[in-house]
Amino acid sequence: MRDVAVVGAGMTRFAKYPDRGLKDLSREAVTAALDAAGMDKRDLEVAIVGNAAAGLTTGQECIRAQVVLREMGIDKIPMVNAENACASSSTAFQLGWVYVASGLYDTALVLGVEKMYTTDKAKALATFSAGVDVEQLRGIMEQLKPPSDTSAAGESGAGKSRSLFMDIYAAGARAHMTKYGTTKEHYARIAVKNHNNGSLNPHAQYRERYSLEEILASPMVADPLTRLMCAPIGDGAAAAVLVSAEKAAQYTTRPVWVRASSLASGSDTRAEDGGITERAAHRAFEMAGMTPRDIDVMEVHDASAPAELAIYEELGLCGLGECGRLVDEGATEIGGRIPVNTSGGLLAKGHPVGATGVAQLYEIFLQLRGEAGERQVKGARVGLTENGGGMVRGEAAATTVHILAV
Amino acid sequence: MRDVAVVGAGMTRFAKYPDRGLKDLSREAVTAALDAAGMDKRDLEVAIVGNAAAGLTTGQECIRAQVVLREMGIDKIPMVNAENACASSSTAFQLGWVYVASGLYDTALVLGVEKMYTTDKAKALATFSAGVDVEQLRGIMEQLKPPSDTSAAGESGAGKSRSLFMDIYAAGARAHMTKYGTTKEHYARIAVKNHNNGSLNPHAQYRERYSLEEILASPMVADPLTRLMCAPIGDGAAAAVLVSAEKAAQYTTRPVWVRASSLASGSDTRAEDGGITERAAHRAFEMAGMTPRDIDVMEVHDASAPAELAIYEELGLCGLGECGRLVDEGATEIGGRIPVNTSGGLLAKGHPVGATGVAQLYEIFLQLRGEAGERQVKGARVGLTENGGGMVRGEAAATTVHILAV
Numbered sequence: 009m010r011d012v013a014v015v016g017a018g019m020t021r022f023a024k025y026p027d028r029g030l031k032d033l034s035r036e037a038v039t040a041a042l043d044a045a046g047m048d049k050r051d052l053e054v055a056i057v058g059n060a061a062a063g064l065t066t067g068q069e070c071i072r073a074q075v076v077l078r079e080m081g082i083d084k085i086p087m088v089n090a091e092n093a094c095a096s097s098s099t100a101f102q103l104g105w106v107y108v109a110s111g112l113y114d115t116a117l118v119l120g121v122e123k124m125y126t127t128d129k130a131k132a133l134a135t136f137s138a139g140v141d142v143e144q145l146r147g148i149m150e151q152l153k154p155p156s157d158t159s160a161a162g163e164s165g166a167g168k169s170r171s172l173f174m175d176i177y178a179a180g181a182r183a184h185m186t187k188y189g190t191t192k193e194h195y196a197r198i199a200v201k202n203h204n205n206g207s208l209n210p211h212a213q214y215r216e217r218y219s220l221e222e223i224l225a226s227p228m229v230a231d232p233l234t235r236l237m238c239a240p241i242g243d244g245a246a247a248a249v250l251v252s253a254e255k256a257a258q259y260t261t262r263p264v265w266v267r268a269s270s271l272a273s274g275s276d277t278r279a280e281d282g283g284i285t286e287r288a289a290h291r292a293f294e295m296a297g298m299t300p301r302d303i304d305v306m307e308v309h310d311a312s313a314p315a316e317l318a319i320y321e322e323l324g325l326c327g328l329g330e331c332g333r334l335v336d337e338g339a340t341e342i343g344g345r346i347p348v349n350t351s352g353g354l355l356a357k358g359h360p361v362g363a364t365g366v367a368q369l370y371e372i373f374l375q376l377r378g379e380a381g382e383r384q385v386k387g388a389r390v391g392l393t394e395n396g397g398g399m400v401r402g403e404a405a406a407t408t409v410h411i412l413a414v
Numbered sequence: 415m416r417d418v419a420v421v422g423a424g425m426t427r428f429a430k431y432p433d434r435g436l437k438d439l440s441r442e443a444v445t446a447a448l449d450a451a452g453m454d455k456r457d458l459e460v461a462i463v464g465n466a467a468a469g470l471t472t473g474q475e476c477i478r479a480q481v482v483l484r485e486m487g488i489d490k491i492p493m494v495n496a497e498n499a500c501a502s503s504s505t506a507f508q509l510g511w512v513y514v515a516s517g518l519y520d521t522a523l524v525l526g527v528e529k530m531y532t533t534d535k536a537k538a539l540a541t542f543s544a545g546v547d548v549e550q551l552r553g554i555m556e557q558l559k560p561p562s563d564t565s566a567a568g569e570s571g572a573g574k575s576r577s578l579f580m581d582i583y584a585a586g587a588r589a590h591m592t593k594y595g596t597t598k599e600h601y602a603r604i605a606v607k608n609h610n611n612g613s614l615n616p617h618a619q620y621r622e623r624y625s626l627e628e629i630l631a632s633p634m635v636a637d638p639l640t641r642l643m644c645a646p647i648g649d650g651a652a653a654a655v656l657v658s659a660e661k662a663a664q665y666t667t668r669p670v671w672v673r674a675s676s677l678a679s680g681s682d683t684r685a686e687d688g689g690i691t692e693r694a695a696h697r698a699f700e701m702a703g704m705t706p707r708d709i710d711v712m713e714v715h716d717a718s719a720p721a722e723l724a725i726y727e728e729l730g731l732c733g734l735g736e737c738g739r740l741v742d743e744g745a746t747e748i749g750g751r752i753p754v755n756t757s758g759g760l761l762a763k764g765h766p767v768g769a770t771g772v773a774q775l776y777e778i779f780l781q782l783r784g785e786a787g788e789r790q791v792k793g794a795r796v797g798l799t800e801n802g803g804g805m806v807r808g809e810a811a812a813t814t815v816h817i818l819a820v
Contacts, residue, residue, distance in 0.1 A: 009516055009517050009518065029549075060475065060476050061475070063469040063470065063475055064469065064475065066548065067548045068547075068548045068549075069466065069467070069469055069470060069497070069545070070466050070497055070498070070499035070502075070545040070803070070804055070811075071497075071498060071499050071545055071546075071547075071803070071804035071805075071806065071811040071812065072497075073679075074679050074680070074804060074806045074811040074812065075547045075548075075549075075806065075811075078547075078680070078806050078807070083679070083680040084678065084679060084680030084690075084693065085678075085679060085680070086676075086677035086678055086679055086812075087498075087677075087679040087811075087812065088496060088498065088505055088509070088677070089496065089497040089498060090494060090495065090496060090497075091475070091476055091477075091478075091495040091496075091497065092476070092477060092493075092494065092495060093476035093477050096476070099494055099495075102494075103494065103509065103512075106509075106512050106513060106516050106518060107512060109516055109518075110415055110512050110515055110516030110517075111415050111516075112415065112512060112515075139475070139476045139477055140477075141474075141477075141481045141484075142472065142473045142474045142481075143435075143474075143481075270492075271492035271493075271494070272490065272491075272492055273479075273480050273489070273490060273491060273492055273493040274480075274484070274489040274490030274491070284490075287490065397476070397477070398476055398477035398480060400477065400480045400481065400484050405476075405477040405480040405481075405493075406477065406480065406492075406493065
């Protein structure tokens, strides 16, 4: 397979955009990516678009790529619409990489775009539920009921309109607390860190900083998760331009190389060969010929604060049950040993699901080019993204791990 | 890029299955494909699933592959959900081909599956409308109104519940009739041919034969299209197993090679470089080093009878405006110079949209292995499939052309 470089990337700010549609958001992100690459849109040879919720929120199914790209004059080239729930656009990124690595095309556009915000909150939340087996939805919700559903949020009805996934994350967090002594404060410290990082990122949906006490005191969503420990609902787009090694020099003197692209699916948490994230990470490290110690900066799928901690263990940043210690040491803060979610992560940057995967890659692209401004990790040369999506039998249905390097 | 072979393929009969779901249909098609390949499901390394309408008809979005394959014990391997309207599963086939051709994986499962039949006919028809730019839907429908909408079908209200696409096809047919003297009888003869072929195919949704008079006398859908000139609504699944050349001999002594896989998008009908089908075909013939004369049998996207005739010209089987002559000569009947839609095509075999692309490839797989029974084309060694999907500004949003050979 041929070497492939990211030569440009861009994104919109993530936010609630009541007046902007998929086309408008896509145009901004794609234009930014092409500008960063110094590439004319006529030089694109294939486009892959990741989106999860347009069918539910806008009614647009089937040909989302063609509809959004035609509008900005990108036409005639092959287009593929890819879906993998919250991992839709990192899946699209893998397809772009395979198309170029295979030799079939020299340049590929990858776009993630999502409109989740609607005044109908039930509709927005339904976009998350569509990421599970819909035939099993009722059973899953029953199983996940917290032991005591008498929290203020539950009573007030807020609990009823929360995302199904937050119940899943809360159940996982409670189990980890019981087994390993992880505390609510550990989760709150992740939220403090990511909101701090988000305050430094002009593309972040939320740029406020919060104290540990404020995080813990924010409304309860599903015990132990408070609202500030959960990713918000929002809209946005992110795009990247991939080219073959032969073409890279035409566009930039600072290519960011794709050293590994790994996609896994499936269930069986903690089975013999590990859960889905372990499997995806194992393959990625093997492809790159690297270990977790080689990574300088990473973006991971913190749809909730406890998810980020679980991922520390799954990626091998620490041993099983040791994620709390990593938090105590401040290892994953900017300036720490291995900064995680410098962009603010899903918690603060936001999580328009189909756009999230490429937005993570955009952050690593900036970090490796030394263009991350106030949140720059000094000397970062290797970065990793982990993006999970959907749920089948208690585990993510799709997880991608990408390793980029300069 | 490495050579890739199809070593197994299978499908359900296309039909209205009120009591069968996506999982059940998928299981039958995948099992048939694996059995034909003599492959254990544990040897699959990646799976790509094409589906267009599950979000609208069953509520399942985002992770359709994982949901249907987990049920039959296919788990943990990377899975991608691909969409391109009616070309969803041939797009999935291209992705499977690229994954294997690139060297990333040695074996790939490609599945197309669709549930369109519901007792709510408006919902079933909405699955077609989702294949256009939904923001332009009203304008498109207005433009397409036949000059006289006072046909019996229109008056009875049947016209109102027809698919938007049939209006588009009817408008194209009327234009062709005016410009080139093509007649209703030409269209009707295509329907006679394809229903004849379908009567020989145990997997076809409709197996009745009809006379020219019966086709012309069936209820008017959109002038000049009668109901028997339009693909029906139905359910079904089709699957194929792709392997690298190195692995092919492990599974079969009769591999069917993928000689070309081409995907195009975009509008600009009859532009300088031709419409979308011309562009997709041009690239496929170039990849295969072949011309239309090299093809022994083909399956094309006859969602309506006039569509098949237009495709004759777009694929270069005849010159512009000459498709009627090809029909007069019987050239595309079984036994003719270049048999088209030996399976019965979309008209008789059926058109569960996301399953159609792989079902076409299944027919060519059978023909090239000499396993097509009563509808076998003698000595067929090279076959082609053409599968179109969606609509942007008056032209298919995605068209694939594949060339297979033994």
